[in-house]
Amino acid sequence: MELVFVYGTLRQGEENHHLMDNARPIALMAWTRGILMDTRRGYPAMAAEGSGVVAGELYEVTLEMMSRLDELEDFHGFGNPANEYERIRTDVTTDSGKREAWVYVYRERKYDVIAHGDWKLHLQRQNPNVLYFAYGSCMDMERITLAxxxxxxxxxxxxxxxxxxxxxxxxRAEDGGRADLVETGGRTEGKLYSIPTECLDGYLYLREGVHSGKYRPTVVPVQCADGSIQDAVTFVVVDKKSDMSPPGHYLREILRGARPVVSAxxxxELEDRVWKEYEFRLAE
Structure with missing residues (x-):
């Protein structure tokens, strides 16, 4: 068995994901160092250079599946001049730790770089509206309204x-912890909005500190109220630390925003956790 990191059309919901049908998913919110480029041919290419982040998914595959991926990526053997992509080893970071995996890359930077190194996010941003999954304080409208x-x-x-x-x-903010969505099992409920794409740059990137490296935008599969699974934009912490107690005003926003929309x-469970771990209760 081999580990492979995929970042484009092999990701869940994308054109060539059927080739991963029998692969074992290790992480849907993985990343590695490099830059991601738009080839303008309906698929991206990664270059293993720079200190940027390329978002993707990590899978365990058989050697037979690896051969099919080699064919898709036009990889004919190590160092073969006919290769469109090279296959190299890279360190992949997941919320459960680092793993070494194969990844298909271009030899050099040839195309425009995709912001945030995320093909799914790049595709989402081409639509007039995107689904946004809020699991923390953005479930509450108070600060959104004031802004x-x-x-x-x-x-x-x-x-x-x-x-x-x-x-x-x-x-870790100066006054305590802030929420993060961590891929370590479990289940997180939140509030789904359909927002204009301009809201990402116009509000959410500023609020989440994207440009200062606090949070990064990512795309996760979310089960909607009608039972369908759809891709939604959300934000996760870049430099994750151990859990830190959040301040009361922040927990108040989370509980107040969650109560009308999440399941009873x-x-x-959230209310009980907040009381037992952080000794906070929402005033009636």
Whole structure:
């Protein structure tokens, strides 16, 4: 068996993902160092250079599957001048630790670089609207309204569920922890909005500290109220630390925003956790 890191059309929901049907998923929210480029031919290419982040998914595959991937990526053997892609080893970071895996790369930078190194996010941003999964304080409208951004968040699609992800508080602000979606099993419920794509740059990237490296945008599969699974944009902590107790005002936003939209069972669990771990209760 081999580990392979995929970042383009082999990812879940993309054109060539059927080739991964029998692969064992290790992580859907993995990343490695490099740059991602748009070939303008319907697929991206990674170059293993620089200190940027390329987002993708990590799978365990058989040698037979690896051969099919070699064929797809036009890889004919190590150092073969006919290769479109080279196959190299890279360190892949997941929320459960680092793993070494194969990845298909271009030899050099040839095309425009994709911001945030995420092909799924790049595709989402080409639409006029995107699904946004809020699992923390953005479930609450108070700060959104005060910032004059309420109109962007008017289209609420109800409860969203991210299976395989836990709510933790791994970002350390001066007054305590902030929420993070961590791929270590479990289940996290939140609020789904349909937002104009301009809201990402116009509000959410600023609020989440994307440009200062606090959080990064990513795309996760979320179960919607109608039972369908759809890709949604969310934000996760870049430099994850151990859990840190959040301040009361922040927990208040999370509980207040969650109560009208998440399931009664999830809310009760969240309320109980917040009391037992952080000794906070939401005033009635």
């Amino acid at each position: 004059g951004a309420a109109e962007w968040f008017a289209d609420v699609r109800g409860r969203g569920v991210a299976e395989g992800f836990n709510l933790q508080f791994t970002y 069972e999830y809310y009760a």
